[in-house]
Amino acid sequence: MSGLPGIGRKTALRLVLELLKRKPEEVKRFSEAFIQMREHIHHCSICHNLSDEETCSICRNASRDRSTICVVSDIRDVMAIESTEQYKGLYHVLGGLISPMDGVGPSDLTVDDLLKRVGSGEVQEIIFALSATMEGETTGFFLYKKLQPLEVKISNIARGVAVGGELEYTDEVTLGRSIQLRTPYESSLKR
Amino acid sequence: METMPTNFNPTKDGTTDPLSSIDTLALRALSLFQFKNYESASLEFSSPIVCFLGNNGEGKTNLLDAVHYLSFTKSYFHNSDALNILHEHDQAGITGEFLRAGNPELIHCAIRKNQRKVLKRNHKEYERLAEHIGLLPSIIITPYDIELIWEGSEVRRKFMDATISQYSPVYLDHLMRYNQALSQRNQVLKSYGKMGAPQELLDPWDYQLAFHALPIFEERTRFFVMLEEVFAQVYSEISGGKERGSLSYSTSLAEASMDDILKKNREKDRILERTTGGIHKDDLDFFIENQPIKKFASQGQQKSFLIALKLAQYMIIRGRSKVHPILLLDDLYDKVDDLRVSNLLDWILDKIKGQVFISDTHIDRIPDLLQSKKAAFQIYKIAQNTCLSHSTSIPHH
Numbered sequence: 001m002s003g004l005p006g007i008g009r010k011t012a013l014r015l016v017l018e019l020l021k022r023k024p025e026e027v028k029r030f031s032e033a034f035i036q037m038r039e040h041i042h043h044c045s046i047c048h049n050l051s052d053e054e055t056c057s058i059c060r061n062a063s064r065d066r067s068t069i070c071v072v073s074d075i076r077d078v079m080a081i082e083s084t085e086q087y088k089g090l091y092h093v094l095g096g097l098i099s100p101m102d103g104v105g106p107s108d109l110t111v112d113d114l115l116k117r118v119g120s121g122e123v124q125e126i127i128f129a130l131s132a133t134m135e136g137e138t139t140g141f142f143l144y145k146k147l148q149p150l151e152v153k154i155s156n157i158a159r160g161v162a163v164g165g166e167l168e169y170t171d172e173v174t175l176g177r178s179i180q181l182r183t184p185y186e187s188s189l190k191r
Numbered sequence: 192m193e194t195m196p197t198n199f200n201p202t203k204d205g206t207t208d209p210l211s212s213i214d215t216l217a218l219r220a221l222s223l224f225q226f227k228n229y230e231s232a233s234l235e236f237s238s239p240i241v242c243f244l245g246n247n248g249e250g251k252t253n254l255l256d257a258v259h260y261l262s263f264t265k266s267y268f269h270n271s272d273a274l275n276i277l278h279e280h281d282q283a284g285i286t287g288e289f290l291r292a293g294n295p296e297l298i299h300c301a302i303r304k305n306q307r308k309v310l311k312r313n314h315k316e317y318e319r320l321a322e323h324i325g326l327l328p329s330i331i332i333t334p335y336d337i338e339l340i341w342e343g344s345e346v347r348r349k350f351m352d353a354t355i356s357q358y359s360p361v362y363l364d365h366l367m368r369y370n371q372a373l374s375q376r377n378q379v380l381k382s383y384g385k386m387g388a389p390q391e392l393l394d395p396w397d398y399q400l401a402f403h404a405l406p407i408f409e410e411r412t413r414f415f416v417m418l419e420e421v422f423a424q425v426y427s428e429i430s431g432g433k434e435r436g437s438l439s440y441s442t443s444l445a446e447a448s449m450d451d452i453l454k455k456n457r458e459k460d461r462i463l464e465r466t467t468g469g470i471h472k473d474d475l476d477f478f479i480e481n482q483p484i485k486k487f488a489s490q491g492q493q494k495s496f497l498i499a500l501k502l503a504q505y506m507i508i509r510g511r512s513k514v515h516p517i518l519l520l521d522d523l524y525d526k527v528d529d530l531r532v533s534n535l536l537d538w539i540l541d542k543i544k545g546q547v548f549i550s551d552t553h554i555d556r557i558p559d560l561l562q563s564k565k566a567a568f569q570i571y572k573i574a575q576n577t578c579l580s581h582s583t584s585i586p587h588h
Contacts, residue, residue: 176361
């Protein structure tokens with residue numbers, strides 16, 4: 001159990017002792033749930049989101065806009081964007097970011113599948129929703145180079161002052177970037 | 192207000208600010224816990240000049256380094272935090288009570304072996320250590336500065352970076368990202384080795400390097416223009432105007448864009464498995480009477496040059512960050528004769544309005560000198576690592 005992320009030896013021991021206190025049936029149900037989860041949940045064959053079917057509920061949903069794909073690094077990013085209820089398009093989960101120092105190259109990500117999806121012709125816009133880190137920006141640049149010949153609109157999520165944030169408390173780097181990447185006022189009127 | 196030509200505080204557009212618009216900064220109290228050779232120590236400072244006096248190896252420099260820690264979140268002497276923990280212990284702590292523009296700033300730095308360093312400002316932990324840089328600027332002048340002349344270009348780039356970072360957080364951000372992209376690109380080159388890394392995998396890092404190299408180059412160039420001017424003046428003043436000291440900034444970005452440099456070096460980079468050209472190869476060259484200082488200057492001349500360089504750094508940081516930095520003078524008599532020390536102190540008393548910490552191995556030479564100059568100062572006698580007695584002298588007018 002201590003092999004799981006965020007669980008050290010002491011926590012693992014606590015969990016094991018707790019499981020030993022519980023009734024055998026209870027632990028059995030619990031372990032069956034684990035096995036079920038592992039057997040039935042896999043990655044969506046289209047977007048690599050989690051799914052208990054061949055394709056995920058977002059890809060299956062007929063009311064989603066199929067011409068837009070939002071590219072994220074991780075399944076948790078899909079959850080985060082879904083909870084905003086602001087996005088009606090589809091996703092593509094890369095499964096990480098390019099980082100040679102961590103041994104992650106483009107071939108370790110689902111880049112080829114993304115290119116295939118875009119190449120199929122239905123897609124008009126790609127939105128990069130990647131972390132504003134060196135690795136996130138580099139991955140964005142790599143994908144941009146790959147997608148450019150496919151003549152699809154490519155956009156990046158906005159970077160800047162947090163909503164409800166005061167300028168005074170925004171760090172210089174973020175504020176500087178916000179000034180550089182300012183947007184037309186009219187676009188902030190659109191809801 | 193009457194402004195002496197040497198009282199300038201260069202700003203971005205080269206204008207001169209009166210000293211009155213610059214915020215005050217003073218360290219009022221310092222406490223150490225298992226830091227370097229100190230089991231525990233607490234000191235209080237009430238004077239603009241503080242002297243740490245004692246024999247070699249008693250821990251005078253460590254006190255100055257503790258102040259440096261609170262300013263830069265790291266030691267001036269060791270890159271590894273763990274080396275600053277008292278032998279056979281697992282953690283160390285430094286706490287400083289500052290007064291900045293009249294406001295108290297309580298800074299606490301905790302170092303633990305194999306754990307992340309924690310820095311707190313007024314009990315609140317910083318999310319990023321870089322946010323702290325520049326809040327409480329300090330400049331240290333130490334015998335170890337000789338590295339600036341003798342060691343490789345890395346040390347001189349560090350000098351430029353440490354100075355600019357104290358007044359430009361944007362510069363520091365570009366620099367950190369450039370270095371990160373550099374490590375990543377080198378890793379790509381290394382992992383493909385003799386096979387040669389495909390351009391497709393280098394491109395994104397090349398883009399990042401070029402994106403961050405330009406602002407770094409521009410800011411270094413602006414800094415150098417200021418440094419050249421301020422340094423020439425300080426050097427002529429502290430060396431009695433007998434000889435001319437000068438600097439030059441060499442960078443490959445002056446002739447070509449980062450993009451072109453990377454393109455030109457592509458094959459070389461693949462063979463050597465690292466990025467051979469770019470802003471990370473910049474250097475500063477030092478001259479006295481147009482002769483390279485490393486080869487042609489005496490030890491005394493080199494020392495005077497370095498002191499002037501550090502004082503120029505002081506002036507630039509004061510001008511740009513609008514606060515009087517703390518000046519840390521380690522082993523003031525190192526390679527400098529009595530007359531030069533006296534002249535240097537005159538210069539400092541005249542030009543520097545911030546707090547000054549001085550360390551020396553003699554018990555009375557600095558106090559006698561300060562007394563003769565009617566300066567207010569405070570003494571801490573440092574012996575056996577922990578024992579600290581102090582006295583304060585108020586000048587009699």
